[in-house]
Amino acid sequence: MVEQGLEVFENIEPIDGGVTAAKGFQASSVAAGIKYKGREDMALVYSEYPCTLGATFTQNVFAAAPVLYDREILKNGNPIHAVVLNTGIANAGTGLRGKETNLFMAAEMARELGVKPDEVLTCSTGVIGFQLSEEPIYEGVKKLKERLNDSRENAFKAAMAIMTTDTVQKEAACSFTVDGKTVTVGGMTKGSGMIHPDMATMLSVTTTDAQIDQYVLQELVKESVDDSFNMISVDRDTSTNDTYIVMANGRSGVKIERDTKAYELFREALRYVCITLAKKMAADGEGATRMLEVIVTGAKTHEDARKLARSVTASNLVKAMVYGADANSGRILDALGYAGVDFDPDVVDVTFLHEDDMMLIVQDGVVMKIDEDKATEWMKQPVVTFLCELKQGREGATAWGCDLTHDYVNINGDYRS
């Protein structure tokens, strides 16, 4: 059993692995020299068997060329075979030039793989303001094809290749069994706040050997993303390139249909992978020294709970207080108070959770006298967790963030380099 915030995972088995954990998926990476030398900067995730696609994208008005392209494929609903990703220089353009370069990357990769261009999705991240040129991509896609295999190592290296200011590669995988058959879900992600120096932030690919129709998958993807990637905040700045893609190739032989046991298990597995990846992103936020976890219970609606939890993790004052290891509960109340949710302030409790111990720091809306030394000690741990009980209803949500540090200012106040 794994617990993450309010979420309890008791029917899935966490396993080691990433995008090649599920049957029939291969990965590769290459140092194409897009911006820096000697650093892998392109990655490929591929399935010989056609995949159902589920995906969510940035809501930013300035959606980048790869997002516009992928959205179109999702809308068309055709099966896909691959996702090709690049780092170094982001294709963040919304103009003609960005669209052309993106089509070039998709088409060249498709040609190498022997599939159609609209069976290859694209993702792009890195510095903006530089032109992503076609030559390194042309060479890169060839090597990506040559190096494809289903090894653990290739998945790991693909997760490394998509990093930008990330300090660690981020993967998660799990499996479950139904009718004697094993279904696996595995993924990788990158993102560490808005990436130095700019815009492109979260790219994430999940693969699964479940067999699932697009409309069922898409519904589950949206729900999982809302409670995972959409619940983390490093700096409130959403990017133009944010992309989350799920590929399902059906090789497990298990069909996921609504109102079945398999559906519930798959839902849990997808949520586990999404939440685990999202938490890794929050913990690796730009300049972060510790992770902040905020659990809200007793809200009238799930949306209320999500807003309240996110308002606290996104508050600069709360984030700075976590950095300073000062359990100043007034700032938490303040951030709850301006979340745009209507509730009775005079019944709110806030509890500081630490391993199996806890400390009531706000009772019925009033800041309590607490053991400051103990609280400071708890605040210095890698994960700082606050439980906010609204007592207005039965809905809850968990949000994750990180502290606001001098390094965040260093990273983002620096000149482009």
Next chain:
Amino acid sequence: MVEQGLEVFENIEPIDGGVTAAKGFQASSVAAGIKYKGREDMALVYSEYPCTLGATFTQNVFAAAPVLYDREILKNGNPIHAVVLNTGIANAGTGLRGKETNLFMAAEMARELGVKPDEVLTCSTGVIGFQLSEEPIYEGVKKLKERLNDSRENAFKAAMAIMTTDTVQKEAACSFTVDGKTVTVGGMTKGSGMIHPDMATMLSVTTTDAQIDQYVLQELVKESVDDSFNMISVDRDTSTNDTYIVMANGRSGVKIERDTKAYELFREALRYVCITLAKKMAADGEGATRMLEVIVTGAKTHEDARKLARSVTASNLVKAMVYGADANSGRILDALGYAGVDFDPDVVDVTFLHEDDMMLIVQDGVVMKIDEDKATEWMKQPVVTFLCELKQGREGATAWGCDLTHDYVNINGDYRS
């Protein structure tokens, strides 16, 4: 003529002064010893003649006792005579104790002034988590009464007394003439981000000798606040004590009624005072080294323009970039893109304004190659101004903010002291 963002003030005369600039207003301040010794920490603004009240307050669910009390008086609509303010320890409580202390402060001040308790408004700011005690207030209100006068010096000292982490006292005043009579509007404000270490942020009092009905005044106050105090952002954290109060005692003999020249002039004067005070707050944001001004034009609605301008000034990435003096226009586009406003990204222009010079940095949604050295030089000025042209309609707005600096993290990451 004075220009501030999109606002042009051509019919009013900026003058030196604050809350005693208008006829019939007196002020005083005192070192009551609420928390620190030898620092003035209470202030009083008083008019012997009864005043019409206009006011706006924090939208935070956890509104503090003084806000709850003042709101009630505004609702009742009775004339008022005074505002008493304290710093040092904030009465940020929502519970019984906070309400009692607040009533004590209002009632004692009223007794000294020989008016009714509900003719005295209260404001409170400072450290939270400590109990505001009644003894210093009891002594303080006596001295406030004794020291009352209408001198320039007393207004200045009152503006000093309400400072917390502010580094400069903030006042503004102006006058206009109508039918040979002079009307004066003057005010003071405090606020520098959420105040060290906590919550209480903006308190502001404006006085005027205009004669005006409450419903007319209240309408103008709301409009002015929306385009001034509500357009500044230091850290997106709104407080539990935010209060803006206007007192109008009618001593100029000029009646302000809708659809008259006097109304237009008064509106301009009130906007001038509000915007000038708001800009002073933005420039004095916690840890700030320079002010950021963002002008949006060509939006479909005024609300759209306000959202877009605020989204840019509130972005941590834009704020860190201003600190780093890096004119990275991708971050501006990004913040426009997630403002929650629908617009065509492919026609947006962004221009960097500097004195009488300008530099187009985004044309039709595409980041331009610019003279980086010149841009860096411009970025190092005390005020950095970007004009964002949406080309979707005829509405505009201006927002003000400041850079995100190491000092902000120092101030807010520190232990309570």
